[in-house]
Amino acid sequence: MKLKIIPVKTKNNSYYINIGFKIFNLENIFSPLKSGDRCVLVTNITISKIWKEKIVKYFLKNKIILEEFILSDGENYKTLNSVNLLLTYLLEKLHDRNSILIAFGGGVIGDLTGFVASIYQRGIRFIQIPTTLLSQVDAAIGGKTGVNHILGKNMIGTFWQPNAVITDINFLSTLPYKQLISGIAEVIKYAISFDYVFFQWLENNIKQILSLNTEVLIYCIQKCCELKSKIVNLDEREYGFRVFLNLGHTYGHAIEAHFKYLKWLHGEAISIGIVMAIKTSEILGILSSFDATRMINLIKNFGLPTVAPKDMNVQSYLKYMIRDKKSYSGKIQLVVPIKIGKLKILKNVNQDIIFSVIKKCII
Amino acid sequence: MKLKIIPVKTKNNSYYINIGFKIFNLENIFSPLKSGDRCVLVTNITISKIWKEKIVKYFLKNKIILEEFILSDGENYKTLNSVNLLLTYLLEKLHDRNSILIAFGGGVIGDLTGFVASIYQRGIRFIQIPTTLLSQVDAAIGGKTGVNHILGKNMIGTFWQPNAVITDINFLSTLPYKQLISGIAEVIKYAISFDYVFFQWLENNIKQILSLNTEVLIYCIQKCCELKSKIVNLDEREYGFRVFLNLGHTYGHAIEAHFKYLKWLHGEAISIGIVMAIKTSEILGILSSFDATRMINLIKNFGLPTVAPKDMNVQSYLKYMIRDKKSYSGKIQLVVPIKIGKLKILKNVNQDIIFSVIKKCII
Numbered sequence: 001m002k003l004k005i006i007p008v009k010t011k012n013n014s015y016y017i018n019i020g021f022k023i024f025n026l027e028n029i030f031s032p033l034k035s036g037d038r039c040v041l042v043t044n045i046t047i048s049k050i051w052k053e054k055i056v057k058y059f060l061k062n063k064i065i066l067e068e069f070i071l072s073d074g075e076n077y078k079t080l081n082s083v084n085l086l087l088t089y090l091l092e093k094l095h096d097r098n099s100i101l102i103a104f105g106g107g108v109i110g111d112l113t114g115f116v117a118s119i120y121q122r123g124i125r126f127i128q129i130p131t132t133l134l135s136q137v138d139a140a141i142g143g144k145t146g147v148n149h150i151l152g153k154n155m156i157g158t159f160w161q162p163n164a165v166i167t168d169i170n171f172l173s174t175l176p177y178k179q180l181i182s183g184i185a186e187v188i189k190y191a192i193s194f195d196y197v198f199f200q201w202l203e204n205n206i207k208q209i210l211s212l213n214t215e216v217l218i219y220c221i222q223k224c225c226e227l228k229s230k231i232v233n234l235d236e237r238e239y240g241f242r243v244f245l246n247l248g249h250t251y252g253h254a255i256e257a258h259f260k261y262l263k264w265l266h267g268e269a270i271s272i273g274i275v276m277a278i279k280t281s282e283i284l285g286i287l288s289s290f291d292a293t294r295m296i297n298l299i300k301n302f303g304l305p306t307v308a309p310k311d312m313n314v315q316s317y318l319k320y321m322i323r324d325k326k327s328y329s330g331k332i333q334l335v336v337p338i339k340i341g342k343l344k345i346l347k348n349v350n351q352d353i354i355f356s357v358i359k360k361c362i363i
Numbered sequence: 364m365k366l367k368i369i370p371v372k373t374k375n376n377s378y379y380i381n382i383g384f385k386i387f388n389l390e391n392i393f394s395p396l397k398s399g400d401r402c403v404l405v406t407n408i409t410i411s412k413i414w415k416e417k418i419v420k421y422f423l424k425n426k427i428i429l430e431e432f433i434l435s436d437g438e439n440y441k442t443l444n445s446v447n448l449l450l451t452y453l454l455e456k457l458h459d460r461n462s463i464l465i466a467f468g469g470g471v472i473g474d475l476t477g478f479v480a481s482i483y484q485r486g487i488r489f490i491q492i493p494t495t496l497l498s499q500v501d502a503a504i505g506g507k508t509g510v511n512h513i514l515g516k517n518m519i520g521t522f523w524q525p526n527a528v529i530t531d532i533n534f535l536s537t538l539p540y541k542q543l544i545s546g547i548a549e550v551i552k553y554a555i556s557f558d559y560v561f562f563q564w565l566e567n568n569i570k571q572i573l574s575l576n577t578e579v580l581i582y583c584i585q586k587c588c589e590l591k592s593k594i595v596n597l598d599e600r601e602y603g604f605r606v607f608l609n610l611g612h613t614y615g616h617a618i619e620a621h622f623k624y625l626k627w628l629h630g631e632a633i634s635i636g637i638v639m640a641i642k643t644s645e646i647l648g649i650l651s652s653f654d655a656t657r658m659i660n661l662i663k664n665f666g667l668p669t670v671a672p673k674d675m676n677v678q679s680y681l682k683y684m685i686r687d688k689k690s691y692s693g694k695i696q697l698v699v700p701i702k703i704g705k706l707k708i709l710k711n712v713n714q715d716i717i718f719s720v721i722k723k724c725i726i
């Protein structure tokens with residue numbers, strides 16, 4: 001059985017990311033859990049139905065007390081209201097500071113559970129068991145937690161590190177294809193942003209990834225976790241370096257938000273956002289057309305969208321881009337690739353440039 | 364003009380506590396604020412009416428942009444619902460991560476504002492301007508933030524340090540006497556817990572404190588801030604040392620909670636709680652009767668309650684005491700004085716002892 005373990009050091013904490021296939025059959029995978037611990041599995045209906053039994057065994061065998069809290073499925077339940085429901089549950093069941101939350105699901109469950117863990121009695125432990133590719137390579141790593149507000153996505157949250165991440169690629173076998181592809185957008189993001197060799201490797205492993213080849217997938221996820229952890233370690237609280245994780249996200253968030261998070265999956269929107277960042281760099285003469293084309297081809301070859309939605313005008317982008325958490329007093333800040341594997345921050349991008357990039361991408 | 368400045372170092376942050384009289388006439392008191400900064404004064408109706416003009420001048424003079432967000436007055440507004448109102452306000456006004464919240468009020472405002480600061484866009488800066496004695500000596504110091512839940516007080520919160528604390532004893536001139544006395548309970552707590560000399564000093568300065576003598580008050584508050592900061596510095600996240608700040612609070616919280624936070628002010632309940640902790644120690648033969656009497660006399664001489672409420676039975680105490688955040692798997696943990704200026708942790712206090720202590724205190 002393949003098992004990769006990545007140690008992660010953060011300011012107040014250090015923990016392990018375990019990556020493997022059917023790893024819940026292994027011993028001692030949940031390093032911080034011990035016999036007698038009280039845990040609450042936070043999950044949604046979809047995931048619970050398919051996968052709960054598989055992991056419950058592990059808890060039983062290790063005499064860890066496991067309760068379950070089930071949320072409705074969907075991004076529109078990542079709200080302060082759901083937070084309140086979970087908090088109320090924890091108080092009703094008299095959970096104290098020693099209880100441990102287990103986020104069992106995709107990024108929605110992970111973000112919400114992490115947030116609740118960070119504010120319940122001023123902070124309790126939690127473990128991430130990400131079940132989507134997106135959460136395995138991104139959302140479960142780095143300690144960003146949060147929920148949405150009607151006026152903005154992820155506007156409420158904290159930085160709160162998990163005490164372990166347990167990633168089993170077996171979960172991906174039941175993940176809708178569209179969701180899998182969505183996760184790949186983040187994978188490509190890492191490659192374009194930080195690692196030429198990984199980019200090349202992706203070009204050569206498209207089929208294997210899409211067919212969930214065990215060895216290839218484990219390597220792919222491991223690589224992403226390492227790249228992300230390195231950046232997070234330099235800048236846990238997003239004062240600087242961490243903006244380098246945002247390739248495609250300023251444009252992408254605008255698309256997601258404009259369609260009220262209903263039409264485009266995160267990865268799909270980010271995929272288009274990455275293309276826009278690439279084009280921005282190209283128009284400004286920073287990125288060569290050769291590299292730009294090669295990047296966009298990789299995105300296309302994975303089946304991800306590269307064309308901007310036709311039913312969203314350029315003005316709509318700006319509205320959201322100015323409100324971005326990373327924007328600074330009305331100026332639009334963007335990270336763009338300067339070549340494959342290397343990024344640059346543009347502190348104040350001219351709105352005309354953004355207009356022409358978006359127009360180019362609509363065709 | 365007297366101004367005392369206490370530097371505070373925390374894990375991720377360091378800041379100053381400024382203590383003085385009419386200090387808003389001074390320059391550079393708000394160290395982290397600079398011209399052009401966007402601030403939101405979070406306060407309540409009562410405080411805004413009396414004091415807002417006094418501090419607004421400072422902001423105007425220093426060209427700091429100041430908006431105001433007014434909450435209803437009272438502990439029953441320290442809720443997730445108020446949090447949501449403030450978050451919505453911040454988003455509506457397009458506040459970004461550079462905005463700064465100013466908590467202008469007592470502990471209710473301070474706790475809530477600090478909590479919102481810690482979760483708005485994953486954390487923004489905030490400044491404490493405590494206007495009650497209790498918040499000047501306690502709530503504004505140490506980085507505990509939070510709100511109440513129907514099922515428990517302060518059950519939702521974070522550790523989030525302010526970027527400055529500005530304490531003006533002038534605010535106390537309009538504070539209801541009952542509220543002033545309530546704050547003194549915490550002052551006495553510090554003295555009994557940590558500092559014999561300070562205890563003696565309190566015995567000799569009761570009149571001066573109650574009549575708000577400037578010099579005496581500034582010294583008193585400074586002393587409390589120093590004592591609290593020292594403990595917090597050793598244990599920001601309440602894993603150990605910080606329990607030493609809880610003298611009287613396990614009993615006290617039970618009283619507050621039983622009467623739904625309506626009948627007893629925090630300091631009043633804590634005052635009775637301290638008496639109960641003293642008696643616990645005395646009954647167990649840890650504390651001498653001489654010291655016990657001297658402590659209780661100081662509490663009495665400040666006009667604080669020392670007798671337990673008659674309309675609360677012993678069973679009701681236990682219900683809350685077991686649910687205490689500091690309790691550990693059903694055992695009741697208490698800090699008790701072993702002499703004036705020194706505490707001891709009792710990890711598992713026998714319920715019979717607690718019963719007889721409470722009975723003794725009802726008479």
Ligand SMILES: NC(=O)c1ccc[n+]([C@@H]2O[C@H](COP(=O)([O-])OP(=O)(O)OC[C@H]3O[C@@H](n4cnc5c(N)ncnc54)[C@H](O)[C@@H]3O)[C@@H](O)[C@H]2O)c1
Binds near residue numbers: 050132140174
């Ligand atoms: N914290 C971070 O750093 C970070 C980073 C990126 C994204 N995010 C957040 O993550 C969220 C998106 O995460 P996501 O893409 O995982 O979406 P998601 O959590 O909504 O999961 C997508 C869908 O797949 C289902 N699902 C999950 N695992 C499954 C499985 N194994 N088999 C079958 N169905 C399964 C879910 O029930 C859901 O319907 C967004 O809210 C985004 O803001 C957070």
Ligand SMILES: NC(=O)c1ccc[n+]([C@@H]2O[C@H](COP(=O)([O-])OP(=O)(O)OC[C@H]3O[C@@H](n4cnc5c(N)ncnc54)[C@H](O)[C@@H]3O)[C@@H](O)[C@H]2O)c1
Binds near residue numbers: 413437471542629
């Ligand atoms: N964070 C911590 O470490 C900590 C420590 C202790 C207490 N607390 C919290 O603090 C709260 C109690 O704080 P508090 O005692 O300051 O109560 P409070 O904030 O409710 O203030 C008491 C009353 O005095 C009024 N007031 C405040 N300043 C005034 C002034 N200068 N003139 C006239 N009226 C004024 C307020 O409007 C209110 O009606 C509780 O919620 C408690 O949980 C927190």
Ligand SMILES: [Zn+2]
Binds near residue numbers: 138249266270
């Ligand atoms: Zn993303």
Ligand SMILES: [Zn+2]
Binds near residue numbers: 501
């Ligand atoms: Zn207190």
